[in-house]
Amino acid sequence: MEDEHVHIIINLLGKSLAGKITPGEQKDLDKLIREYSLEELVADLGDERYVMQHLRKYTKYDVKDGFQDFLNVVGETLPEKKTKIKWIYWCSVASVLLFVLGFLFFYHVENPKGDEIRGERKDRLENMESVRLFLADREEMVLEAGYDEKHLNSLGIFLSVGPRILDYTRVRGRDSLIGEHTLVVPKGCLYKVILSDGTRVTLNADSRMRFPAVLGSSCRKVYLEGEAYFDVKRDENAPFFVEGRNFSVRVLGTTFNVMDYKDEEQSQVTLLSGSVEMCMKDTVVRLSPGKQAVLEKGKFVGQRLVDPLPYVSWLEDKFCFESERLENVLRKLSRWYDIVIECEQDEVNDIYFTGYIPNDIGLKEVLQLLEETADIKFFERDDKMLVRCVKN
Structure with a gap:
């Protein structure tokens, strides 16, 4: 050079x-x-x-x-x-x-x-370049590269590649002219969206959200697969709806977290402030701050009082485990590090973990922390990680 x-x-x-x-x-x-x-x-x-x-x-x-x-x-x-x-x-x-x-x-x-960059760092880099936005005409844009910024600006959409924010607050026009957009966030990263009404949404890894480029004046509705944290702009005349696979969350103005992954047995809505209604096929549940509604295999199983902070710890670059089965822990790690992790023995799944682990460290370091906590050992085989119990 x-x-x-x-x-x-x-x-x-x-x-x-x-x-x-x-x-x-x-x-x-x-x-x-x-x-x-x-x-x-x-x-x-x-x-x-x-x-x-x-x-x-x-x-x-x-x-x-x-x-x-x-x-x-x-x-x-x-x-x-x-x-x-x-x-x-x-x-x-x-x-x-x-x-x-x-x-x-x-x-x-x-x-x-x-x-050549190898291993998990290379995989993470490839993921960081694959956050995609699909416009109403199904045109696909790769956001992390920033190459489509000019086109987005012409629509009134502001793209910030550094902090990873997509801002729709300057979009003007009718819904029929701009239509619905879909944001796809891959494993290994987060992405923030500011909707046209000022509502702020942070999508967790391996998530997607479909939403109108211009939210309606009488009803605001988005569709979520995965996990997202919502800070909804209050509007008495236009309730805000988050549509999941088997439920809908209705709000006016509040902060809450929705977790609805296909590979998880449970779906959860956790309320931090304000009030929301969780609507299912035959049930309507109103949540107050600190309450969490739980669905299991698509069916409502109840609501419980929780500390909401652990459920939004992913916003602060942390994994939070509270008496969590190892199989659930491994799913979270797989989603973030984009790697297959399997248990060699069924009894491994009966191990429970409690604690915080930063998710801005390498996978190797995370697995070492888990090995130090329980009698387990991770090893690599055929491009995936396996875990087995070990005897002292």
Whole structure:
């Protein structure tokens, strides 16, 4: 890489991450990214979890020595006589540029030959580039790459690739003109949507939501498969409905969590604030804050008082397990890390776990934590993970 291009890429990446890049500069950056095969680097910089994980790693290095190592790789050196004031200037550069320098350091120093990314990190990167939006005419857009931003802007939809937000609040027009959109979030990531009325929705991994680009003035309705957290904008004249597979949730303005995965035996609606009605085929249940309605295999089994926070811990990058069977734990891990995990013995499923585990760490670390908690052992076979009981 030519010295001049190193500085240009750093400068343009910093502007891009800060949202200050011009269309012309973006075109130049895209060309340089393709020329030097930096697509994976850019994808990493847009992944908050990957950024935070590697920033913790970056803090182990002496900043000045590490920067010198980076310059050695790209063919430059720091002057031997460098004043304290000038070095303070480098330390005070905007954090976004430090991110870029740090990532370039890891890419070029730790992987000088550009080795292919393998294992779970490669899978996570591929997933992070596959968040898709289907428009009313079934046109498909890949959101994480940001290539469809111009077209979305023409519809009044704002796309933020860095924080991963899709904002419909500036969309204007009749429902019949814009129609329903479908957002598909793959395993391994989250995505936020601000609907046209200001309602905020965060979709968990392996989820999809179908919704009108412009919500109706008398009724607002979305369709969910998977899990999502809702912060509904209150409107007395237009109740808000979340349609699941076997139930409907009716609200006016409140915050709640809906979990309705096909591979889970239970579906749950957990209320944090306000009031909601959960409507099933023959039953209507009104929830108050701290209450959770539970369906099992499509049938209502009751409501219970819970601490809502563990059920929305995924919003804070955590797995929360409260006396949870191992088979349920493994489904959550499989959904996030996009890997098949199976039990070799039936008795393994009877093990229960309680506690929090951060989900911004690698799968290997998570499995090690589980192994330290119970007499189990994970091992890999034929592109999937197996678990068995072990004797002390």
